[in-house]
Amino acid sequence: MAPDQTSAKGQLIVLTGPSGVGKGTLVQLLLERHPHWFLSISATTRSPRAGEEDGQSYYFLSKEEFQTWIGEEKLLEWAEYAGNYYGTPRQPVEAQIAQGKTVLLEIEVLGARQIKQTFPSARRIFILPPSVEVLEERLRGRGSDSETAIAKRLAQAQQELQAAAEFDHQLVNDDLDRALHCLIDLIEEGNQPQD
Numbered sequence: 023m024a025p026d027q028t029s030a031k032g033q034l035i036v037l038t039g040p041s042g043v044g045k046g047t048l049v050q051l052l053l054e055r056h057p058h059w060f061l062s063i064s065a066t067t068r069s070p071r072a073g074e075e076d077g078q079s080y081y082f083l084s085k086e087e088f089q090t091w092i093g094e095e096k097l098l099e100w101a102e103y104a105g106n107y108y109g110t111p112r113q114p115v116e117a118q119i120a121q122g123k124t125v126l127l128e129i130e131v132l133g134a135r136q137i138k139q140t141f142p143s144a145r146r147i148f149i150l151p152p153s154v155e156v157l158e159e160r161l162r163g164r165g166s167d168s169e170t171a172i173a174k175r176l177a178q179a180q181q182e183l184q185a186a187a188e189f190d191h192q193l194v195n196d197d198l199d200r201a202l203h204c205l206i207d208l209i210e211e212g213n214q215p216q217d
């Protein structure tokens with residue numbers, strides 16, 4: 023596997039796709055295999071779920087604090103998703119890229135669209151479920167969201183899936199191991215020094 027030190031400049035990798043598609047699991051597995059890759063910690067106005075800690079899972083902000091961050095241009099992108107705001111803090115991402123690191127964003131589709139403008143060199147990968155039925159099963163299986171929240175996420179997912187073709191790469195998460203290896207290959211391709 024090519025170590026990151028070979029790349030002159032870090033690359034920004036955006037993983038997007040509907041909630042429940044397995045982006046979070048894929049990112050955690052990527053980081054286990056490549057601990058020197060950097061995962062951006064997002065800001066959000068949603069309430070912490072059981073076990074989530076401020077500054078580790080997310081920066082949990084009030085709506086007012088989030089608005090201030092927007093006003094101060096502290097976010098590389100942000101979006102409203104299922105009634106809450108989510109955004110990527112700009113400074114840590116830029117600092118890690120400048121140090122030559124591979125930086126991962128795990129974000130929803132509206133935010134991933136904005137990254138094309140704010141960070142044109144980013145490579146944006148859309149993760150697809152094998153089917154909408156499987157996605158619904160996964161959302162329910164997490165047991166972490168209310169019926170209303172699940173319904174909102176499913177409705178949003180139907181729209182998000184239509185955007186898949188806009189992105190640089192599409193990857194079906196039908197088998198976790200297969201998807202993980204495809205993802206690692208895609209990322210490492212970009213880490214190769216260019217002639």
Ligand code: 5GP
Nearest residue numbers: 041064100101103108109110128129130133
């Ligand atoms: P959850 O509430 O399940 O943690 O996240 C809901 C959705 O928001 C997921 O699709 C997740 O990828 C997305 N998300 C998390 N952080 C960010 C962010 O910083 N920006 C955007 N645009 N979406 C995010």
